[in-house]
Every structure is written in structure tokens, then in C-alpha cells.
Amino acid sequence: MEDPLLIIALVACLGVLVILLMGINSFRKGTAEAAKQSNKFMRWRLIAQFGAVVLIMIFVWVRGQSGG
Template identity: 45%
Template sequence: MHDKPLFYLLAICCLAVVVILATGIGGFAKGGEFNRKQGNRIMRWRIIAQAIAIAVFLLYLWVRSG
């Protein structure tokens, strides 16, 4: 029962990664000034969000196994 909050946190992290990725892909597809200024920053945030999601996932697995 104590792993449910971690599951919700994991779902939120995955959703955040998807939103950041969609924003980056959309900006890349559209091109222009937004992509030129924000493209690299958005993809850096995606990598950070993915690392956090993986850490939460590993924590969730560890809690479930114990």
C-alpha cells in the first residue's frame, strides 16, 4: 500500500517527459525562431526529466521488491 504514491509520482514523471518531448518535437518540426532559441534547452530538460523518471522507477521497483 505504501508504493501507491510512488506509482502516481512515476506516472507524473512519465507524463512530464512526454509533454517536454512533444514540445521539443513540435518546435523542431515548426522550425523558426522558437526552435533556434529554445530547442537545445527543451531537449536538456527532457534528459533531466528522463533521469528523474528512471530514478523514481528504480525506487518504485526497490520498494515493491521489499
């Protein structure tokens, strides 16, 4: 667990989870303003999720190149 790229990828995944939970919590309120805020959170989740997937793919590629 000493690989910094793995740690960064895991932190990015946790960030996606936090944003997802914030969006779901905002959606629960049921008001029009909460729906707008929830949509904003979900857009941020997509961006964060893309970044997390890219980091995971880079990690897999680097580990494949080093043979380990």
C-alpha cells in the same frame, strides 16, 4: 493504483512525454530561434527522464523489499 510512489513515477513519465512533444513541436518551426528553444526542451527532457527513471527504480526497489 493506490501506491503514491507509482503515481509520482507515472506523472514524471507523463512530464517527460509533454516536454518531448514541446521540443518536437518547437523543432518543426524551422527557425534558428526555434532550434535553440528545441535544444533547451531536449535538455530539460533529459533531466526529467533521469528523474523518472530514478523514481521507477525506487518504486521497483521498494516493491521488492515489501514482497509485493
